[in-house]
Amino acid sequence: MDLLIKGGTIVTAEKSTGMDIRIEGDKITELGCNLPVKGEKVIDATGKLIFPGFIDTHTHFDLDAGDFFTADDFESGTKAALVGGTTMVLDFATQNRGETLKEALLNWHKKAEGNSSCHYGFHMSISDWNEITKRELKEMTAAGVTSYKLYMAYDNLKVHAGIMYEILKAVKEEGGIIGVHCENGDLVNTLIREQKALGHLSPKWHPISRPAEVEAEAVNQLLTVAKLAEAPVNIVHLSTKKGYQVVEAARATGQQVFVETCPQYLLMEDSRYELDGFESAKYVLSPPLRKKEDIECLWKAWKDDKIDTIGTDHCSFHYKGQKDRGIHDFSKIPNGIPGVEHRPALLYTYGVTEQKITAEQFCAALSTNPAKLFGMYPQKGAIEVGSDADLVIWDPEYRGIITAGEQLQKADYTPYEGFAVTGRADKVLLQGKVAADQGKVTIEKAGRYVHRGPCQKTGLKVE
Ligand code: URP
Ligand code: ZN
Ligand code: ZN
DSSP: OOEEEESOEEEOSSOEEEOEEEEETTEEEEEETTOOOOSSEEEEOTTOEEEEOEEEEEEOOSOBOSSSBOSOOHHHHHHHHHHHTEEEEEEEEEOOTTOOHHHHHHHHHHHHTTTOSSEEEEEEEOOOOSHHHHHHHHHHHHTTOOEEEEESSSTTTBOOHHHHHHHHHHHHHTTOEEEEEOOOHHHHHHHHHHHHHTTOOSGGGTGGGSOHHHHHHHHHHHHHHHHHHTOOEEETTOOOHHHHHHHHHHHHTTOOEEEEEOHHHHHOBGGGGGSSTTGGGGGOOSSOOBOHHHHHHHHHHHHTTOOOEEOOOBOOOOTTTTGGGGTTOGGGSOOOBOOTTTHHHHHIIIIIITTSSOHHHHHIIIIIHHHHHTTOTTTSSOOSTTSBOOEEEEEEEEEEEOOGGGOSSOSSOOTTTTOEEEEEEEEEEETTEEEEETTEESSOSOOOBOOOOOOOOSSSSOO
């Protein structure tokens, strides 16, 4: 059944305009004021905002953490995403050492296909760079994978500077982009050993082993390498003012650096690590939560259009039965937190309604910039004739409280427990059909793989 959305305010990265939207099949076919009804179903969006579907640039669903997998797989993770207004996730397909990229991609397709309630694509994490991997980049491009992740931390994944240089050059040739986890892993390992030798074993020592300098040093190393390689680069989950200052210094010399940050680095301070006993394990992720001055710096950067994308880094583990693997040793706590369900409502509340950013900037970082940077604009990230009808009809008047008891995310807690929210996804359209309605999934498992093209590195507000 075709749809006509009437009376809403369309919000894009550029402007907000009162306009109706006609949808035929899975595409937007007409935009205009007072569009005539031609027998299709009408949705009254009076008083609502309409955004292009939100894209979460950073999820880890169904990830093997050694003794167990993440709490959320594609089935639960994408349902949670959808009810919150996220119509597409970019998950990290991860190449284990000894594997080809093709094998890793196939693994991730198997996890996602037929299980996903929102659309999905994959970044490819490279951990084993060799002649075969290098040749496989072309196959990745042909398979619609045009973005990659490299880790500077985690012994099983990390790549060193010389290898980063080679990969940056090779991916640039392919028209792709690399996102990098910036923490100096050698330093982290030493700092963890140091804390443990002092008998410091509770979660509160986790952030002490990963101070801001560890991120800033890694950002500096990465940007030095990227400059030599003459390649653009995306810094994922940037968390510190020190790291951001390094980015700004590089940008001032003309280097092309994109930045992703996450809701947790905008909304929660490191005082969470002072919680009693093991409670603070709920906030063990890498990089860790930071200080007030870091949070203020990141909000200001977003306000100044210097943050390109906001992903959640959703990597969820149960508090009971998973996080407690590290009850006697913080370094064994699986790293990561849930967030895919609540990103839009949290950032609308604490960003837009508190006037730290505009609704258009919110749209840019959660939808339009991800679509551009990751090669799917204007199919995604836009409300234009011909764009996919993945839309969020947003109720700005809704008031609620986030609580684990009501979430669709499978983890047995949420780090945002008790956060008040203003605004939520009232209806979420996936390829022209209402797939979520007032917090409930109405169409399951209709998500499709999105085959992406070359990454657009100009024309984002931030260069
Ligand atoms: O703690 C985190 N962020 N875990 C997920 C993996 C990563 O580094 O992105
Ligand atoms: Zn990471
Ligand atoms: Zn991550």
